[in-house]
Amino acid sequence: MNNSDLQLSSLPEIASLSVQRVLSVRHWNEHLFSFTITRPASLRFRSGEFVMIGLAVEGRPLLRAYSIASPAWAEELEFLSIKVPDGPLTSQLQAIAPGDPIYLGKKPTGTLVxxxxxxxxxxxxxxxxxxxxxxxxxxxxxxxxxxxxxxxxxxxxxxxxxxxxxxxxxxxxxxxxxxxxxxxxxxxxxxxxxxxxxxxxxxxxxxxxxxxxxxxxxxxxxxxxxxxxxxxxxxxxxxxxxxxxxxxxxxxxxxxxxxxxxxxxxxxxx
Missing domain, CATH: 3.40.50.80 (Nucleotide-binding domain of ferredoxin-NADP reductase (FNR) module)
Structure with a gap:
């Protein structure tokens, strides 16, 4: 088992969520960053939809809705996020690195389609x-x-x-x-x-x-x-x-x- 496998297994399993891996992170400035994660083969979405993503905070999943920045045909999923120093999720999400685990919801939805x-x-x-x-x-x-x-x-x-x-x-x-x-x-x-x-x-x-x-x-x-x-x-x-x-x-x-x-x-x- 490699390091990524160990990291991925560290998140508790939740029926409504899948555990994906961070692939890349780009910090645009001190309060804006984007990142890509693996996309499960079962995930289907329309370009413009959003999905729940998050991390385990104090042993429990903390989730927020994020619009998917990648097109529906892409093999990876990309997201754009602000950095909020005291934000319950973004204060930790901004510190992610390639290989880290991340929660992904299974049901994208939205009206910007x-x-x-x-x-x-x-x-x-x-x-x-x-x-x-x-x-x-x-x-x-x-x-x-x-x-x-x-x-x-x-x-x-x-x-x-x-x-x-x-x-x-x-x-x-x-x-x-x-x-x-x-x-x-x-x-x-x-x-x-x-x-x-x-x-x-x-x-x-x-x-x-x-x-x-x-x-x-x-x-x-x-x-x-x-x-x-x-x-x-x-x-x-x-x-x-x-x-x-x-x-x-x-x-x-x-x-x-x-x-x-x-x-x-x-x-x-x-």
Whole structure:
């Protein structure tokens, strides 16, 4: 038995959870990191869904919902997380290293999936902070490019160092084995920063109001419920304000039962 086997066996078995192994960890700055873990062959999910992950704390599993950042076809699972010094889970999760064991839920779910949206021409993926995670999954899903002619991912953060995965996204996912060629033509990335100098500054809502949000896409310089579909993932204030803006413009929120013009991950909404 190798070291990884010993570590994996150190977590108590829970029927609703599987025990996986950490494969890699990347610290983007002092309060943001991402990590990959093994994916069990039995796990199926739709790009954009979330799953419960966690660690054993004081002998008991401590779990939180995390959006899966890897696409549904990936052999590994990737997650993006903040670091909270006194957070019950993240204070320990930020210290994980390759080979460490980690709990993974068996039932991914969520509303930031294509099933919640009506057909359209332009897809806006609008997120703040770690709300980028589900959009990293969707942006690498071939079905997204089959269903929409243009995809714009806008990531709003406070500082430039918070722009996780910036190089990959600025490169229009070049080299991606499934969507690389389509992304060059259809995918656009627009980061925006609020507290440091950057080519695009301001909150996403302000970019939508003054037209900058639409500068990289063909079509109207405003949201149009007939052609545009929107996904939102960020702080509660961001989700609420953007949802209100969309409703004022005739957009209806979608769900897995009834597709609409925009979607929010309700699991993370107060």
């Amino acid at each position: 294509l099933d919640t949206l009506l057909p359209g021409r332009r897809l806006f993926l609008l997120g703040t902070g770690t709300g980028l995670a589900p959009f990293l999954s969707l942006a690498r899903d071939p079905e997204v490019y089959d269903r929409f002619g243009q995809i714009l991912l806008t990531h709003g953060v406070r500082r430039v160092s918070d722009l996780a995965f910036r190089d990959m996204l600025e490169g229009a996912l070049a080299g991606d084995p499934l969507v690389g060629d389509q992304a060059l033509l259809q995918f656009r990335y627009q980061p925006t920063v609020t507290r440091e100098e950057f080519p695009t500054r301001g909150r996403i809502g302000d970019l939508a109001r003054d037209g900058r949000l639409f500068a990289k896409l063909a079509g109207p310089a405003q949201f149009c419920s007939e052609t545009d579909r929107v996904m939102l993932c960020g702080s509660m204030a961001f989700n609420r304000d953007m949802a209100n803006m969309l409703r004022e413009q005739g957009f209806a929120e979608g769900s897995n039962a009834q597709p609409g013009h925009f979607a929010i991950e309700r699991a993370f909404v107060d």
